Amino acid sequence: MSASLFRIAHMVWKEVIQISRDRRMFSMILLMPLMELFIFGYVVATDITDIALAVCDFDQSAESRAYVDQLVRSGYFRIAAPCHRMQDIPRLLDRGRIKVALTIPPDFSAKVKRQQTAEVMAALDGSNSNTATIAAGYLGQITLTQAVDVQFVDHGIPTRLARHPLVDLEPRVWFNPELRSVRFMVPGIICVLLMESLVILTAVAIVREKEHGTMEQLIVTPIRPAELILGKAIPFIGLGYINTTLVLLAGTYWFDVHISGSVPLLLALTGLFILTCLGMGLLVSAVSNTQQQASMAGQFLLLPNMFFSGFMFPIASMPPMVQTLTYIVPLRYYITITRGIFLKGVGWSALKDEAAILLLFGVAILSLASLTFRKQIR
Secondary structure, eight states, X not given: OHHHHHHHHHHHHHHHXXXXXXXXXXXXXXXXXXXXXXXXXXXXXXXXXXXXXXXXXXXXXXXXXXXXXXXXXXXXXXXXXXXXXXXXXXXXXXXXXXXXXXXXXXXXXXXXXXXXOEEEEEEEOTXXXXXXXXXXXXXXXXXXGTTEEEEEEETTEEEEEEOOOSSOOOOOOOSOTTOOHHHHHHHHHXXXXXXXXXXXXXXXXXXXXXXXXXXXXXXXXSOOHHHHHHHHHHHHHHHXXXXXXXXXXXXXXXXXXXXXSOHHHHHHHHHHHHHHHHHHHXXXXXXXXXXXXXXXXXXXXXXXXXXXXXXXXXXXXXXXXXXXXXXXXXXXXXXXXXXXXXXXXXOHHHHHHHHHHHHHHHHHHHHHHHHHHHHHHO
C-alpha cells in the first residue's frame, strides 16, 4: 500500500512539474477563468439598457412630458432622435438610429384628466427580436403604474396590446430581485470552465505523453495502470478547484454576486462533476493521437453540454425531443446545483437527486474511460 502511494505521489509530482514548466498552458489555466468570467459578465449579459428612443408627442402637455420623463428616468431608454411627424418614424427605424418610436396622441392629457385610459403607440425595430421583446417588456412594466394602453407595432403590424389592469399588480421577484443577469451567469460560468479546462487539459496532457514517446517509458516502469490514471488525474482535480475558487472570489468581490447557500456543499458536489470531466478527458485521450485532435474532440463534447444544459437557453423553451436529450447531459445537473446554491440558497435535501444522478454519471464515465485507457497501456 505504501509503495502504491509512493508511486502515485511521484506521478503527481511529475505532472505538477510538467504543467509548471509549460508557461503558456500554466498562464492559460490561471487567466482563462477570469477572462471568461469578464466576457460573460460584461459582454454576454442579457441586461439591456440605454435603448434608443424617439417620441412623437402630439399632445405637448405636462402629462405627456411626465410620462416620457418616467421612461427616461428608468434607465432603460434614452431620447436618441427628434420626431415631429409620423413620417419620421419609418426613416429613423430604417436607418437604425432608434430601436423604439413612441407616438403620443393629441388627446392624451385630456383622457388622463378625465381618468380615462389613454393610448400610445410604440413602433419597434424587430430586426433583433431579443432587443425588441425586452424593450416591449420594459414599456409594459413602466406603464403598469399609469392608466395608459401601449399598442406595439413591428414594421407597421400591431403585435400586442398591453392594457392597464383593473387590479393593481405589485410584483415581487425572489432570489434575484435586481434581475441582474450576471447573478445568473456566474454560477453557469463555473460549470462551463470546469468542463472546458478539465476535459481538454486532461486529454491534452495524456496525448502529449503519446506524442513525445514518454507513454511507452511509463508503461515499462513498475507503475500500475490505476496508479498512472490517479497520478494523472489528481493534479487536474486541484486545478479544477483552483479555477472554481478564482471564479468565486472574482464573482463575489468584483461582480458583487454572493453565495446564498453553503460553500462547503458547493465544493463537495463540485467533486462529483470533476470526476465526470476527468472521465470525459480520458475518453477523449483514448480516441486522439495528437494534441490538436484532443483539443478538437474536447470542444466537440463541450458544445452540446453548453447548449443543452440550460446554461444559455432555457430547457423549457426547447422542443420536446430536445428536452428529452438534455437528460443525458451531465452539465445540466451541475448547473442546477450551482444556481440552486448561489441564487436560492438550497441545501442537500433539494439537490440530492441531482447529486445522485451526477454521481452515477461520474462513476459510469470514469469506469468506462479507465477500462479503455488500461487496454491502451497494456
